[in-house]
Amino acid sequence: MKLAPMFLVSTFIGILLFFNFPNNLDTKEINKDKWVKLFNGKDLKDWHVKIRGYPLDVNYKNTFRVTDGVIQVNYDQYDDFNESYGHIFYKNEFSNYKLRLQYRFTGKQLKDGAGWAKRNSGIMIHCQPPESMGLN
Template sequence: MKRLYSLHGKTCVILIGLLASAELCASVLSPQPKAQWFPIFNGKNLEGWTPKFAGYELGVNYKNTFRVQDGYLTTNYDQYDEFNFEFGHLFYQTPYSHYKLRATYRFLEQQLPGYKNAWKNNGFMIHAQPPSSMSKEQRFPVSLEVQLLGANQDTDSRPTGNVCTPGSHINIGSEKITKHCVLSDSATLPGEQWVDVEITVRGSEQITHTVNGKEVLTYSNPTLDEKHQNLSSLYGSATMQSGFIAIQAENSTVQFKSIEIMPLSYVQSEKEDQ
């Protein structure tokens, strides 16, 4: 098992006999382009991505929920009669530590009744645990969620680019935040308009969300919560310095026009060098 914290600029440590995160340091093994955007969604198929649905084995794309339609990566529920908490996540194949991620997305009309908590709700999971380490029934990976919300009208007051923390905690300034979600400063974006979101991730030092060109939220020091300290061997410590990227499926119909990543250079801090 290779430790998550080892990405981009550190030496990976392989712990023989542990299997859950064998892929976590893959991005170190070959040079990554720097200061350059490149697509991680090819507009044609789901190559490079692997689904994981609650109640199903890794790799099962339950009811073809994740698909490419008209060139868009789409979460589609037209094969469902109802939603029974089959939460899904589509994992990109490579873990990252220091990078920028940007995407253009929009919400379409809601397809399924019930479970109002996830109405026009999607998100990018970052610093996520390896999908291979999730249990079959597990609903959400331990991660940080860049929560994307839609609305019917401006008066709904539903900002997007929020942060939620399944299995984790964060700091905002010097304050440790243990509540599940923190709202961003973004405007409510109703209807089916396209929205640009960008996430700048610098290991555990700072993470910034930007919506339509405006910085809306900054936080730091993501750590495993008290219930998930057993995953510290995957991250190298309780601090979450790197991990996988995943897209949610929570019963909302969402289209992603583009998804791109820019790996950033890793600069070792004086504290880490001691």
């Protein structure tokens, strides 16, 4: 029975090494000054818009727009929200990344908008590809 604690400690150390060691080998040296700019400050040409109930790249009621060099998500042209959740996807996939951004909330929540979505930054790091999303 004295071997059991040693076995548990060895197993625990092995698990730690297994999950940490490959990350250290695969990580390339990152130049902290080299950032990939995703937004050009002018338009959404490098982005895919997906709004529930509409095909990919149909930007229903101009929900996603660029104003004064800023991407805005705005439901001001909607009469009702009607669960018209919107997503915007960058054209390329990334791995081993860090994001740097600014966001702020303006305006009011639509009257029939979900309470959990109030003041939601909307940033999803890992998600399904937009091409795989159906209309609903």
